[in-house]
Amino acid sequence: MAQEYIALKQRNEIGLIAINKSVFQTIAKIAVEEDEHVVLHDATPFKYPIGCKVVNDQLILTLEIKVDYKVNVNETCSRLQTKIYESIEHMSDYAPDVIDIRVIGFLFE
Template sequence: MAQEYIALKDNNKIGVIALNKSAFQTIAKNVIEEDERLKLAESNAPFKYAITCKIVNDQLLLSADVKVNYNANVNQVCVDVQGKIFENIEHMTGYTPDMIDIRVVGFIF
């Protein structure tokens, strides 16, 4: 069965803090929705979400399907949103993501 959370390494001896993968998905979703140059891609298939998060061997692997504005520089938009997602996850959770994959599946006209 797939792991659903990441246990953070904390210095105290009281307990363990664990974050569910939905917390990372929500942070990524908020970052993408703030950027007006792109939006999350919709899917016609049931149970297919635009943002997927996997935790393998305590490594966070996050991927997002987006549509980019037709007159925007696609490479720069992807680099910007990758950096913002990385910074927000690191700042809000204290965990450093291992992979953030931005997949452009279409354009906004």
């Protein structure tokens, strides 16, 4: 069974701090919402567009997004990966190991 949290490396005499994987999903969701050229793929009752796995204390994020058809997809995804990485590192003092962005479709608005 996969872990539901990541234990941070800082340990003191009181105990160990652990962060639930839903925190990382929320940070990634906020980063996507701040980008005007990207939206999350529609969620279904059985699938959420942001997947998060913790395997051997490694954080693996998978995002399914739609990108505006007018922008360069490669640059947009690269910028989004950087934004998510920096946000998670800044807010949790933990660096994600893999951020996989999958372009599911395009926005024609």
